Amino acid sequence: MRSRPSFVTDAAITEALAEHWRPVTEIAYLPWGFGAHHWRAETLFVTLDQLEPRHTAASLESTYASAAELAASGLEFVCAPLPTRSGRFTAGIGASALSVTPMLNGRSPAEDEVDKPAILAALDALHHAPPPAGLRHWSPQVGPEFAAELRSRTAAPWTSGPLAEEARAALAARSDEITRWTARYRELSALAASRRDTWVPTHGEPHNDNQVTTPDGLRLVDWETLAVAPRERDYADLPDAAGLDPEMMELFALDWRLSELREYSDWFAAPHTGTEDDRIALEGLFEELAA
Template sequence: MLTPPSFIDDKAIAGAVATHWLPEATEARYLPWGFGAHHWRVAGGGTTLFVTLDQLGPRHTAASLEATYAGAAALAAAGLDAVCAPLPSRSGRFTVDAGCGALSVTPWLDGRSPTETEAGEPRHVGEVVAALAALHRAAPPEGLREWTPRVGPRFADEVRARTAEPWTSGPLAQEARAALAARHEAIARWTSRYLELADLARARRDAWVPTHGEPHNDNQVITACGLTLVDWESLALAPRERDYADLLEAGAGERLDHDPAMVELFALDWRLSEIAEYLSWFAAPHTGTDDDRTALEGLYEELSAAEE
């Protein structure tokens, strides 16, 4: 997230990391990176850690997030070099309850994320294809959650009902409400097709594999040792096409064994889950921060598919 959270400060983050992972931790610096979780750089005793605060729901419970990060650690232990896995706390768990979410840490990586242009270059695409192929061949870790549809058959009706009256929750509320209301028919059409494809995917459950879920360029880090995939919060057992959106856009289709129907499923999975999250975001109190404006841009981007 671009804006530091109001409900926890850097000192509390450093203290939690010192208690559960790195006793020497003294310095915590907020990182305005990503969108969805809060991040810090925490250092002490010559060690640097990357710290994440995940807020639970709608994607996770405390138990499912712990199982997900434990699964990522199991994949790394099994020899998947591209997995930047969370580090266990003193208790052996990979997440710690911070009262306002779940804390986790990973090693600090000396490297950088590629730009969208760099991520589309043939050599880099080949590295990502190879990393995902290894992931998809891996034995599923014990307790790995299974992908499930993010919205149900009544989603479009819920959107219509929640946007029927003016919103007074913040400075961007009415603009977001109007945009959602204007796309109701498209949302209903997308939802119907999405659930049809989800049924098809479940009928092929025996072919599901471990998937990252969001292996786009922002979740890639290029280090001296090669490509590393970060942010394993979305790890799940699913059709392999869940990981292919950016690769297919980069022209890697001939290198990927993929089912167009499953590609369509996960394009809709992303779009509808984003719309659902933005609906909740702007119906709730907000103040017009940089995160709020970025979220509104994201909402328009997802809804614009109605005009394609």
Template structure:
């Protein structure tokens, strides 16, 4: 997230990392990065760690998040080079409950994430496709969850009911409510198509593969040792198009994606984001930088596809 969390201090994070990963801390700094979790850079005498605080409901339970991070660690241990996996705590688990969410740590990567423009260059797309092909060809780790549809057939009706009366939960609440209310017919159409495609995908469940879920540029780090994929909280068995949906090209020698499945996962992203933003703005908020970023994200997901 872009804003520092008000519900946990740097000291609490540092103490948890020190206790559960037996790490002697010299410095800690909150990082205004990403969107959906909070991050810190924690430096020690010999190494530096990247610390993540994930809140749980509704995206995860403690069990599902632990399974995702344990699965990423298993993929890395099996030799999958692009995986930047979490490090186990002294307990052997990869997540530690701190009351307001769970902490995980990964090694700090020396490198940087590409910009959207850089990520669209053919040479970079080639490298991403090769990394994803390796992931999709890997043996699924024990405990990896299967993908499931993010919304059900009543989603549009639920949003209609939610947006009937004004929202007084914060300074951006009414803008968000009106935007959603104006698009419930479109949301109903998108949902119908989404569930139709989801049924098709589920009928082929035997061919599903390990997928990252969000391998966009912000979850890529270019290092001296090659491309690394980070943020494995969405690891799941699914059609490979779950990872390829946002890529504009493929490399020679690889099959073109199933266009229906690519459409499914474009809708999967859109509808899950709309659901998340509806919860966001129906709940108390203050008009922070994160809130304004979220409102922009909501408008982006509600916009019709270009013709």
């Protein structure tokens, strides 16, 4: 996130690191990414994940533990969280969870700089790895009632902030499309569920921003979305990879779009002030509605 979290200070993050991982003397907020908050703390990359709606504290802990298990099994491209002194991989801070990984020596490639053979090889290795016992299975991100609830929710003006009404009007204008998308999504979700015996470990968002090119090769970061699922979940940015099922590709395009619409509708129906993050979110909402 570009803006610092309003509910926690750098001092509180420093105290949590000292309690659960190790003491640090230098910490700096990093206005990177979108969705989680990040800090550099000497050689540690610190992430504060908000749990809802994707996770509970227990599911995020098991997800990060599963990522560490995959790394320990020999998947060197997995940049997994480091354990706390107690052996856990997260520490609670209010309604959020703190985790740390090593600060990598490298950079994320631009979209046109992605090393396609390297990422395809990494995904193939991940998809052939035995799923860790505690790893969650993917499930639909929105329910069958999503479109109807959103139609009702956007029927009256929103007064929650400077961008609220613009967001509400955009959602209301695409209500019929959202209804069709939701129906097709539920149909494809049922098809995927009928093939659960073919599901594999998937990263969930292995796009260029979650790839880091290092002197030791490719590393994949941000394992918060790790789940057992159809392999097509990982190929949104690699649609020409061999052997992909078109219906499963459609499923995960809708999975992304509808989950984003749910999060953006929650965002703008809630109080906001028009920050840089708010404006980035509004652009994201328009992008998904234009799909």
